[in-house]
Amino acid sequence: MQLILNAEGKVVVMGMGKSGHIGNKIAATLASTGTPSFFVHPGEASHGDLGMIEKGDVVLAISNSGEASEIITLLPVVKRRGITLITMTSKPSSTMRVWHK
DSSP, X not given: OHHHHTOSSOEEEEESHHHHHHHHXXXXXXXXXXXXXXXXXXXXXXXXXXXXXXXXXXEEEEOSSXXXXXXXXXXXXXXXXXXXXXXXXXXXXXXXXXXXX
């Protein structure tokens, strides 16, 4: 929570399937309570929408399994650009959790 509160930029939420629906709601709720945020579909992010994510933003990546390939392919780019990453999964040993460290 502190990473989101301290964000210099926007909170960018992403998720696939049901996690995407939940992520979209989280982004909308954050925006309506004054935190600049938006949802990016991982499939669209890899085709250009990743350009909307900037240094100072926080990415919240959500996946029940932590193995959503559409998200996992984006994580190296997010980390390489120095963007803060928060992963939310139900599996502590998932691929997404490993990227979070």
